[in-house]
Amino acid sequence: MEAGDDTPGTQGRPAGGYARSPLPRDKGAISKLIKEKISVLFQPSGRRGEIKAGKTVLQAAQELGVPLESICGGKSTCGKCKVRIQERGLEKSDFSGTRLSPLTPEEKKFISPDERKLGYRLGCMVQLYEDTLIFIPEESRGTQQVIRKEAREIPVDLNPAIKAHYVELSPPSLKEPLADFERLQSALHRSYGLADLSIDWPALLVLPQRLRSEEWKVTAMVWMDREILDVLPGKVEDYYGIAVDIGTTTVAVYLCSLRSGQILSSGSLMNPQVAYGEDVMARITYAMVNPQEGLTRLREAIIDGLNTLIRNTSEAARVSPQSILEMTVVGNTAMHHIFLGIDPQSLGISPFAPALHRSQNLKARDLGLKVHPSANVHILPIEAGFVGADNVGVLISETPYQKGEMSLIIDIGTNGELVLGNNRRLLSSSCATGPALEGAHLRFGMRAAPGAIERVRIHPETLEARYKVIGQEKWSDECLPEELQSRGICGSGIIEVVAEMFRAGILEKSGRFDGKRSSPRLRRNEKGQEFVIAWAGETAIGQDITISLSDVRAVQLAKGALYSGARIMMKKLGVNRLDRVVLAGGFGSYVDPERAMILGMFPDCDLEEVVSVGNAAGDGARIALLNRGKREEADRVAREVEYIELTAYPEFAMEFAEAMLFPHMKDPFPHLEGILKK
């Protein structure tokens, strides 16, 4: 496909996409009509902006910060990004050669002939070549993901790596012609005791003019008491940092003031790498089978995504990206390697040796991140082949190594990461859970955003369901359910639903639907058996929100992996009971400990001692952002924790099979008995 590179339609599109979205053959005819930049207007938000011609609606929405749902990450497999192309698009929606890319076979699967007439298209498929007005229907409106971590108060001593030091210098004279840098350094030494400072090259380049234009009154931004990153005019009141958690499925960032430690804004999006593979192994494979460009594409995808989040969060907080002077990053080993541009191949092959463990400090400009070019990006250390910097983030946030009690920490993501231990010894391990517990890959799964069902109760006799959605205080039986504008089920919601279905007897211990129960909500159609949580009339999407057998199976696989991992680690440590269980992960979705226990996500424990902490990995990134001493702690604990490879244990397969059942095939759950009887 030699000529493909300059085909206008492929501009900015991930490669995974364009094989599915063939362009009109007559390139010449089109290229004459192509504008370099086009205007788009999104409704109902009214957001307007310029984009490169040839971009998809989804890309345009991401660039302009318009929320558009995209569960599959632009792979045209979820059909959740339906949009209506309005102005002038209507009459030409079958593509007359100028305005839109033609309807793809994938779109035909999701868009009915009637919808086509109305101008409906998939946002991830349709490419724009002229000024366009796009309407995003309610069900496709990806609202800003809720990151509830803002609510969680973490006690952190504020001691950021960056400090702002104001100085007034005496100007040079023929008698005292000391150079500008040495003059600044001696003032910083006099006033703040800083010695042996270096200066980042770009800061040196502006130094002479800056000192003179500011009449020798400036603020030096100093990193780790050793490098001047910039010299700013006058007194600097506030400056900022961003903590980043790169999950396999979701990327979250927290923009913090480094003066107050407060979170000023936060944001998240689907990891754009999802287009190249849904889990870690798929992405490693993608990099392996595309040795020339695979890694580059994966890396550019995450860098672009982070730049979008940087732009959006700094706009929301009304701060300039230039005043963001520090970033901390956590992520699993593969995300870590790809972010750094390291080929992740060796992570995909036994013995899964990573390229390095230790933490790294790199310049934002070298990584391509659009904050202050001299900003330092601190990437936390990793533990082992599959236990990455995200787990180190969990560790410095939960600090099991400071406690005498035996803790099990379960970090739920596309990969589940487990830590077991106390102040004497810590083990870590990793298992594949799939994206179900993050709300992805379920028929009505969605991210933790307003409208997502997060709590469910099912009456054991009537099988009536009531629910609560994110962003609303009331349950569906406390108001008109349509007021809740429910749109789908988030990760913590799916745990509730399945646990409640099991408790109400809709599901058997094996996960099958109990054929003896009957209710209007329980039905069997061409897609198999399903249970209705919310009726079409109550929802914002005009469809029944249901849970199918395959959704239940996805949850069983995930929880089985976690449970069996915990069992093997307990054996290895010689531990029979857990003092404490910490449930982390699932961005913004707090897992209900009781329902997690009903499902059997972990071995028995006093329910009082099971806590749900949300995105602890992201908390760890934020802690390391706000307190540089925590970085040393992270380096130390990353070296000390012992990684165990679960698949190296012959008993793992059997443990896994037994743990698939609700709550387990044979393990006793003394603490659960009272609950199940309720």
Add this chain to the structure above:
Amino acid sequence: MEAGDDTPGTQGRPAGGYARSPLPRDKGAISKLIKEKISVLFQPSGRRGEIKAGKTVLQAAQELGVPLESICGGKSTCGKCKVRIQERGLEKSDFSGTRLSPLTPEEKKFISPDERKLGYRLGCMVQLYEDTLIFIPEESRGTQQVIRKEAREIPVDLNPAIKAHYVELSPPSLKEPLADFERLQSALHRSYGLADLSIDWPALLVLPQRLRSEEWKVTAMVWMDREILDVLPGKVEDYYGIAVDIGTTTVAVYLCSLRSGQILSSGSLMNPQVAYGEDVMARITYAMVNPQEGLTRLREAIIDGLNTLIRNTSEAARVSPQSILEMTVVGNTAMHHIFLGIDPQSLGISPFAPALHRSQNLKARDLGLKVHPSANVHILPIEAGFVGADNVGVLISETPYQKGEMSLIIDIGTNGELVLGNNRRLLSSSCATGPALEGAHLRFGMRAAPGAIERVRIHPETLEARYKVIGQEKWSDECLPEELQSRGICGSGIIEVVAEMFRAGILEKSGRFDGKRSSPRLRRNEKGQEFVIAWAGETAIGQDITISLSDVRAVQLAKGALYSGARIMMKKLGVNRLDRVVLAGGFGSYVDPERAMILGMFPDCDLEEVVSVGNAAGDGARIALLNRGKREEADRVAREVEYIELTAYPEFAMEFAEAMLFPHMKDPFPHLEGILKK
């Protein structure tokens, strides 16, 4: 000139040039005929290569490493780069719109109508748009500058910043899955005692694949025992460094083996910044009056020039630029600032404060230098506003701070730099000498290259002159003078000529021609008085090689500045006599101490104690390249030397006026008397 940017003819041309070389107005007609790349063949060298269309012959010659004389640095003011455009150029030399840029008014000054018919053009003016054969006539053939420093043996303990450490690692296993970097680090610790190593990002990116493809047998290239710059396959036998001396007029580089310390090749060229100003102040002014692009252009000019030298010297030494892992750089303060991209403005205004003094370490990739991208570029520290890293190079090469005797070191360049002192106290200062002593700006001045007259003797009675050229053993009276192929006079030659003219009585003490002397060699024409060193018939250029009154005046100004500087420093130190005088500078041209004394370049001293050391600044760069301990010494001495600003002394003007005379208006020269009587 909005449209000028994409005018094909301006590609790659310095801005200073294109105002003088207007392009045909009909851009459309030309652009259709433009090829992106064209082939050029230089004769008689036979060198062939591809260049971008629109480049000048001079640029093409520089790119392909073909020696073409260019005293003025491409400013079309010296007329020394005359070339003959041959193939198909002949019939179209008046420019028919396709092949060459049109003849400029500047070219008309140097090229006679007869020459035009033969296809002569100025290499710096004529731009090429089609495949072309170019003949370089003898007089324009810039031969490789002689850098005699290769001959100078400097005792340096070989202790380069880069060391090559071979290691064999055990591959990872499930039981021992340590990360690649930590595995390498522990092997380096075990075998070589290296701890706390970091790794440069690009090296980390290749590490996993490199270790595996090389079966865990690699050589780590470690900088300063602290950073791994690269991990190379198997055992590395040799690796290289380049020492760079950026002079205002001439740039010199020395490619050394870091295993043996030997110079493998060396090269020099006219500093391409000459196109923007001949001396330091002119270039600072250029940067000031072109605030947007001036500095960028100056910086790109020197980086391009260095990349040409890197390419040429590594080709000559048959080493890959990728295996050059370290560079050291010296230069005066302005060259230092521009090289780093620092606006030199404050150097041009009293109190002449530089941006920084301390030495810098930067990555070659950040500077745009085409050696190994992870190579460290060490820029030596500077002393003061006008005493730069070049002088620090002289200091660590001559080490006056280790000696009890009172030394005066004169570093002759476009700026003269002076050091006076001993192991108790050291002073430095700077004065403007102009480029005359580097062989530039004289009617027949040239760089120190084969054919350059470097030694001259004039019989005091007959006024007959005999001379010796670089590259030949015999004097002109020991062979047929035409065998010597003389082409001009180099910097050391001009000192000899003027000293001999004075000693022979051709010049008076004031520098005027003595009207009472007569000889066929002494004549007055429309250009004023002149003395013939070599007759046209003897030379390779077919013209008399002469010295004019204005050439003599240029030498007087230069030597007067140096002498008066030395006097003021001696007063400041309370010193009446010099134990030792060191003459440095003038790339490749060894100044004859006796003749320098006859001219009065410095106060009286025992001639036995006057030594000529050539390019000591370049030696210093080389010493710092080969021995990292010398870098610390350089940092220390740069801090300790006391800079004095000569122009701040009211007596400077009077001293200068008196010192313009040969050898001086009134100072006694007891050590000279015997010599002058010879």
